Amino acid sequence: MSVQAWSTLLIFLSFALYIGVAVMSRASSTKEFYVAGGGVHPIVNGMATAADWMSAASFISMAGAISFLGYDGSVYLMGWTGGYVLLALLLAPYLRKFGKFTIPDFVGDRYESKIARVAAVICAIFISFTYVSGQMQGVGIVLSRFLEIDTTTGVLIGMAIVFFYAVLGGMKGITYTQVAQYCVLIFAYLVPAFFLSFQMVDNPIPMFGFGGELADGTPLLEKLNNLHGELGFASYTDGTRAHVDVLFITAALMLGTAGLPHVIVRFYTVPKVRDARKSVGWALLFIAILYTTAPAIAAFARANLIQxxxxxxxxxxxxxxxxxxxxxxxxxxxxxxxxxxxxxxxxxxxxxxxxxxxxxxVLANPEIAGLPNWVIGLVAAGGLAAALSTAAGLLLVVSTAVSHDLLKRSFKPDISERGELRAARISAGVAVCFAGWFGIHPPGFVAEVVAFAFGLAAASFFPVLIMGIFSKRMNGIAAVSGMMCGFAFTSAYILWFKFLFPESSTPENWWFGISPEGIGALGMLLNFGVAGAIYRLTPPPSLEVQQMVDDIRVPGSFRTEMNDE
Amino acid sequence: MSKQEEYWHRNLRLVFGLLFIWGAVSFGCGILLHHYLDNYTLPGSHFPLGFWFAQQGSMLTFIVIVFFYAWRMNKLDHEFDVEEEQS
Structure with missing residues (x-):
């Protein structure tokens, strides 16, 4: 069977699987639509989170980026996994205890401010759209390359699939399709890696084979460094970026990851606080299976390509x-x-x-290594699974932000349950169309905008959430001013170097040698600094809010104090 | 110190300790000490140690940190009798 026949068959089968799963898990209430009823098993949620998080960028682009950047590519590996530690230790359990549906819910209630709520909604929508346009573009590229149809048709097919299960199933439908998508994508990622590792270093486990020896007895990484030296590239295991820059980029990616709304919201779907804690661990484990394989693929592919x-x-x-x-x-x-x-x-x-x-x-790796045709088809199906699962998760954030945060909680509090559910479905539908439009007419600066999204999440969302949980006296005025300063500083820096004067973006001109990709970490420090100064000068929040902070800090409650149990 | 404060302080101590390890393996071993550690290799393989921390070692440590925190906190909840009621 030809590559195209295999690709068509495997893509078709995977789509049929997703639709089948979606039909079986339709949402019938807003609670099911927003948080899958709140009864998802922690391991299932971990798997769904992994698929939600690993996008077309992780599946298709990351190994390639590491392949060309060598050591410098480690920022993605550490940054995109290190964020889960912050999530597990500082955010997930407390937000789960808070137990509403969205991040703007928490921000609005904690700081008793409609402005803060609406600002959070705008951030959430902006971040999600930034991301989703990249996913739809990914769907278009994979479908057009492997099925030899044009990109527009590819994007339309992708839209139809996402529309079907996100609009019908809401969070419930998405959760269970994401589990299926995780299985497809991880299988598709590992199979070619096993083959490659076996061919090149005679070790079927790519994570270990990466540190092994080639057939002629030289270690793979040493061979790569030699090849790089001969051809005039920077050493593979050293990279070229300054330490301070690598440090700040890694930190910005970690903080940004922990502040991304579509990831945080997944931890509202498990039954209890103890499940939320464990579930982050499972998510990280499932993610790490791909993320520890990626640098191995990067090294194999690099050596293969050069040779x-x-x-x-x-x-x-x-x-x-x-x-x-x-x-x-x-x-x-x-x-x-x-x-x-x-x-x-x-x-x-x-x-x-x-x-x-x-x-x-990643896309041509199986062909470069001369692997069987079905493996190539599998990679196509895996790339689609990664892009579709992330797109669906993001679209849900957008639809929840509109129907729940804007309508129900801000502007139309008397909306009925059925009305809210209908509004959620309509906004999911509209969001799919927008995303598709961006996928067909991608703005030429997707990569820059993604850096923007991370910097923004790091400099605005992350500190507001942390201060809301770890400081009882933090009040709305201080938090909002901190958020504004962090946001303004980070976006001004990125706009200046990425959009207005891209030619001046060199290490000599950067502040403290920090590139625009890493500036979100500095923006976060500014946010904390400003908020920390202002809250000392302003009155503390109301007693109810302080009580609420006490309450989210424990999974259950302390039975001795003014408790009528 | 009330029971509630004690519970919170123990949680904070655990969080700070684990965040220290988190920073030490990634920012420390993976970035700042990367060149120094590259003089050694990971035992039993050909990975330069600093490079290995940056591309695999830090991630593996992260997983251990998160599961350890979950296990320790769930035990602490039991000790202070603040587990969630069945809902």
Whole structure:
């Protein structure tokens, strides 16, 4: 069977599975729509969170990015998993005890402020849309490449699927489809990695094989460093970024991860506080299965790529090379007209003739390694699972923000349960259409906007939530001013270097050597500083709020104090 | 100190201790000490140690931290008798 036949079959089967699961788990109340009824088992929730979190970027782009960045790519690995430690220790159990439906719920109630609630809603919607446009684009790319249909049709198919289960099933439908999607995506990610690892270092476990020896006895990583040295690239295990920058980017990604609304809301769906604590652990474990494999794939793919193309005659390139050239993700320009491919780095003194897009490293990896056709089809289905599961989770945040936070809690409190559920479905539908539009007409700056989303979550959401839980005296005025300062500072810095004067974005011009990707961590410190100064000068919040803070700090209650049990 | 305050202080102490480890493996071993640790390899493999912490070791430690916290806190809840009632 051909690659296309296998891809079509596997994609079709996976879609049928998702629809089947969705039909079996329809939501019939707002509680089921928003938090799946609040009765999801912690392991199931962990798996769903993993699928929710791992997007097209994690599945398709991350290993490729690490492959080209080497050590510098570690920021994604540490940053996107380290956030779960913050989530587990500082946020999830307390927010679960608080027990409403959304983050704006918590912000609004804790700070007794409609402005804070609406500001949180706007942040949540902005972050979610930023993300979702990348997912829909991912769906379009995978479908168009593997099924050879055009990208627009690809995005429309993706929209139809997400529409079906997000609008019908709400959180309940999404949770159980995400479990199915996790299984598909992790299987699709690991199978080619097992093959590769076995081929290259004779060890079927890629996580370990990565530190193993090639057939000629040299360790893989040493071989890579040698190849990089010969071709004028920076050493694979050292990277090029300054320590301070790596530190701040990692911190911003960690803080941003812990502040992302679609991840936090998943921990409202488990029955108890003790389940929320455990569930974060399961989520992290399921995520780490992919995240510890990614750097292995990165190293294998890097060595494979260099050995396959470097100094080879262009006429003899394998079939996959020309196939990916037609998609524009790979291009060759023979600067010195010798007919050979000079793939070299900045330190070689030669002109590089080959440009390779990072997404190729995962998508074309099975072909580069000559793996069977069904494995290639599997990768297509896995990439779709990753993109669809994240898109659905984000769309739900948008729809909840509109129907619950804006309508029910802010502007139309007398709306009926059925009306609210209908509003949730309509806004989910509208959000799907918006997302599809962004997927078909992607703004040219998706990567920049994603940096924006993380910086924003780190500098605004994260500190507000932390202060709300860990300081009883923190009041609305102080928290909102801190949030405004952190937000303004972070967005000004990113706008300046990413959009207004991108040519000036060099380490010499950055403040303290911190790149725009890492500035959210500094914005967070500013937020804490401003809020910490102002709350000393302003009156503490009402007694009810202080009582509420006491209450969320314990899973149950202290029975001795003014308790009528 | 009331029981409630004591419970909270013990929670905070645990959180700070674990966050220290969290920072030490990622920011410490994975980033600031990366070049120094790269002089050694992870026993039984060919990973330069600092590089390994950055790409795998810190993540594995994170998992242990989260499960340890869950286990310890669920025990603390029992000790202070503040578990959730059946709902």
């Amino acid at each position: 396959t193309v470097s100094n080879q005659p262009y006429e003899d390139v394998p079939e996959w090379f020309s196939k990916w050239e037609t998609t524009g993700l790979m291009s060759f320009e023979d600067h010195n007209n010798d007919g050979l491919i000079q793939y070299v780095g900045p330190d070689s003194g030669l002109k590089n003739e080959l440009t390779v897009h990072k997404d190729i490293m």
